[in-house]
Amino acid sequence: METLNNDIEKRLHFGADLLEKNRLPFFYDRIYDAETDQELFQTKENITSFSPKAVFQIDDVPGYLNTSLRIDIAKLRKKEVKTYEGSLINLAKFKNLEDYMAKVVSAKRRATLRRCENRLKLCIKPTYKMYFGLIDKNEYEKIFDSCHEMLLRRHQQKKTYWEELEFWQERHDSLYQLIVQKRACIFVIYHGKKPIAIYVNSIYKHILDIDVIAYDIDYSKFKLGFISLIRVIQWAFENKLRLVDMSKGDFYYKERFRTGTYIFKKQLLYNSDNLIISFKAHLTLLKLKLTYVLLPVFKKLKINKLHQKYVRNKKESLFENIDAHNTKFKIEKSKKVSSSQSLTEINVDDREYDFLKEQFYDFLFLNFEVSENVSVYRSNKNEFDYYFVGKETTQKLTVLES
Numbered sequence: 001m002e003t004l005n006n007d008i009e010k011r012l013h014f015g016a017d018l019l020e021k022n023r024l025p026f027f028y029d030r031i032y033d034a035e036t037d038q039e040l041f042q043t044k045e046n047i048t049s050f051s052p053k054a055v056f057q058i059d060d061v062p063g064y065l066n067t068s069l070r071i072d073i074a075k076l077r078k079k080e081v082k083t084y085e086g087s088l089i090n091l092a093k094f095k096n097l098e099d100y101m102a103k104v105v106s107a108k109r110r111a112t113l114r115r116c117e118n119r120l121k122l123c124i125k126p127t128y129k130m131y132f133g134l135i136d137k138n139e140y141e142k143i144f145d146s147c148h149e150m151l152l153r154r155h156q157q158k159k160t161y162w163e164e165l166e167f168w169q170e171r172h173d174s175l176y177q178l179i180v181q182k183r184a185c186i187f188v189i190y191h192g193k194k195p196i197a198i199y200v201n202s203i204y205k206h207i208l209d210i211d212v213i214a215y216d217i218d219y220s221k222f223k224l225g226f227i228s229l230i231r232v233i234q235w236a237f238e239n240k241l242r243l244v245d246m247s248k249g250d251f252y253y254k255e256r257f258r259t260g261t262y263i264f265k266k267q268l269l270y271n272s273d274n275l276i277i278s279f280k281a282h283l284t285l286l287k288l289k290l291t292y293v294l295l296p297v298f299k300k301l302k303i304n305k306l307h308q309k310y311v312r313n314k315k316e317s318l319f320e321n322i323d324a325h326n327t328k329f330k331i332e333k334s335k336k337v338s339s340s341q342s343l344t345e346i347n348v349d350d351r352e353y354d355f356l357k358e359q360f361y362d363f364l365f366l367n368f369e370v371s372e373n374v375s376v377y378r379s380n381k382n383e384f385d386y387y388f389v390g391k392e393t394t395q396k397l398t399v400l401e402s
Helices: 014-019 097-104 107-124 137-158 163-180 217-222 224-238 252-257 275-300 303-314 351-367
Strands: 011-013 028-033 038-042 056-061 065-069 076-090 127-131 184-191 194-204 207-215 243-248 260-271 328-333 343-346 375-379 385-389 394-401
Touching (some): 011 014, 014 194, 065 076, 076 252, 097 224, 107 224, 127 137, 127 224, 137 194, 163 184, 163 194, 163 207, 184 224, 217 224, 224 243, 351 375
Antiparallel strands (some): 028 065, 056 260, 343 375, 375 385
């Protein structure tokens, strides 16, 4: 373990910089989960005391964790600022996945999930895999590349940006060993050998943190994100985990699956005996409190939207070669194709036909067709016309705008 000193970064993320890197003993004596009353951490190491010569800002401390500071660090004090709302699923309240689904998820949504999972099984025969403790390095690289591409395509489609993409290489470099050490896991849905949905999760004792969610937008009809979430929750039950942390963000799906909410906090840790450091801490505290008090006002005035647009524009180069394929089509049912129509069969998996994929998987979903039984044709008479020919249904697509 690295030595505790004043050269450590002055701003740290509670999960990525303290939990993952075993730095909790630097500041904390004990941490426990108030939701389940289970201990997450208690220091057993003798670390030389030090006198902090800076204000340490700890970001994203989950509100359901109670933290107590090391008493051997003289005059170490803590100030907190409430920031964003997070969502969680307390598995300790339920016997198993079936009990959780019955009590938390509406009957209508359960029916939708069953329909989507059954349709996925029919149309593409997916495979499901949780990597925990063991993962082939080549497969790890493939999953990570796929995950990155999925995220970029999704944000290109929405014209948004996710700040965690800035730390993608750092996440890539650390996650493999965390999986081997059983401190992280990756859940993947495959279509053949191709990943089409990925959940990256951190494991801290009895807590599973959902860190990254990615799915192939071409398969959007199948609700892969929801199917993956239920599989991850099921795995958490099977492995005796007690809490699933869905993190921050007011996404509608979280309201439908969570059992509760909590508030993230920023902690300022400092030496109260040092007047200059103490003054800096209180000044930083004032600035942070003001920022989060004004945040609802910023949102009401849509200043946050302007900021998000500004950040997205600054990162535009990241999306230069990313195509979300927002091609517009005229779609109509057609009679069975015949040899007289002058058609050429094509492979929808070829890169040049990526723009057809979302429509292809929509066709499978809506018409109960199996992917391997569907042929795709391009018209030789009109370059904008394509045909999906299944066992039961034939569909004609005409490209209107790409």
